[in-house]
Amino acid sequence: MSIISKDISKAVALLNSEELVAIPTETVYGLAGNIYSEKAIKSIFETKQRPLFNPLIVHIPSVEYLSKIVEYIPEKAKLLAEAFWPGPITLVLKKKNSIPDIITADKDTVAVRIPNHSLTLELLNNLSFPLAAPSANPFSSISPTTAQHVENYFKDNIKMVLDGGACKSGIESTIIGFENEEPVIYRLGSTPIEAIEDVVGKIEIKNKKEISPEAPGMLERHYAPKTKTILTSNLSKSIEEYSNKRIGILVFNDVLNDDAIEFKVVLSESKNLEEAAFKLYDALHQLDKQDLDIIIAEKLPDYGLGKSINDRLKRATK
Numbered sequence: 001m002s003i004i005s006k007d008i009s010k011a012v013a014l015l016n017s018e019e020l021v022a023i024p025t026e027t028v029y030g031l032a033g034n035i036y037s038e039k040a041i042k043s044i045f046e047t048k049q050r051p052l053f054n055p056l057i058v059h060i061p062s063v064e065y066l067s068k069i070v071e072y073i074p075e076k077a078k079l080l081a082e083a084f085w086p087g088p089i090t091l092v093l094k095k096k097n098s099i100p101d102i103i104t105a106d107k108d109t110v111a112v113r114i115p116n117h118s119l120t121l122e123l124l125n126n127l128s129f130p131l132a133a134p135s136a137n138p139f140s141s142i143s144p145t146t147a148q149h150v151e152n153y154f155k156d157n158i159k160m161v162l163d164g165g166a167c168k169s170g171i172e173s174t175i176i177g178f179e180n181e182e183p184v185i186y187r188l189g190s191t192p193i194e195a196i197e198d199v200v201g202k203i204e205i206k207n208k209k210e211i212s213p214e215a216p217g218m219l220e221r222h223y224a225p226k227t228k229t230i231l232t233s234n235l236s237k238s239i240e241e242y243s244n245k246r247i248g249i250l251v252f253n254d255v256l257n258d259d260a261i262e263f264k265v266v267l268s269e270s271k272n273l274e275e276a277a278f279k280l281y282d283a284l285h286q287l288d289k290q291d292l293d294i295i296i297a298e299k300l301p302d303y304g305l306g307k308s309i310n311d312r313l314k315r316a317t318k
Contacts, residue, residue, distance in 0.1 A: 003161055026087070069112055076200045173187075231299055276305070
């Protein structure tokens with residue numbers, strides 16, 4: 001029997017009972033639980049097989065709620081919240097003592113955002129607590145952008161996926177921390193760096209850390225198919241190199257035909273980076289189901305959302 005449902009009242013009841021519910025956001029589906037329930041939070045880590053040193057993102061319903069979660073909001077954090085919330089920006093801020101250490105991997109900061117999805121905002125407004133919600137996938141696997149992706153992963157482990165359709169942004173939120181009051185990007189994501197710099201000026205990127213990361217998505221291997229995957233700037237050369245293998249390719253726009261290609265997914269025939277981001281994870285799910293020997297992914301233009309997509313593809317190939 002399917003665990004996919006549109007019933008918000010059922011989701012509320014399960015979350016109030018310290019169960020997990022997969023929820024839709026504009027970025028990817030999240031595996032959600034009550035941040036104040038030790039049972040629920042431990043269950044998130046166990047279900048995902050996620051290491052405890054990797055902190056979780058807290059999802060709240062409104063900017064006003066932020067003061068219940070954090071001690072201090074830098075001026076540039078206020079500007080970013082005003083510009084991008086609800087939306088795919090996560091801010092890492094000094095936490096209140098009431099936020100359990102397991103959420104923050106024992107750090108004194110907490111990652112927080114307001115998701116831009118009407119169904120999940122309605123859900124959050126019907127709960128008396130915020131939700132921790134990392135991506136609803138086994139740790140380091142391809143992120144889920146449809147309810148079906150989540151059910152394929154977790155149908156025997158959770159009781160419900162709240163169906164909010166396909167995630168419109170398609171890749172995770174951009175995560176921004178603050179060092180000496182200045183914003184720093186810890187994870188590239190659905191909000192392009194250029195849009196952020198329009199609000200707060202030039203911003204540094206520090207998005208790799210294997211030991212005790214400040215935020216999710218900083219580990220080298222992440223978002224990865226089971227099939228061996230490589231990233232290339234020279235598609236023809238890579239196809240020639242693996243011509244004796246069952247090859248699948250992931251391309252930005254369709255410019256290549258080769259008899260060696262077994263399966264091909266085009267991210268955007270019109271070279272639209274937003275469309276490419278929207279399709280990225282579903283494309284990787286499709287390719288991973290084709291019994292291929294190798295997936296060859298084409299590097300995208302390295303600006304705007306292309307920079308974020310390339311970041312995901314690099315981590316998928318480690």
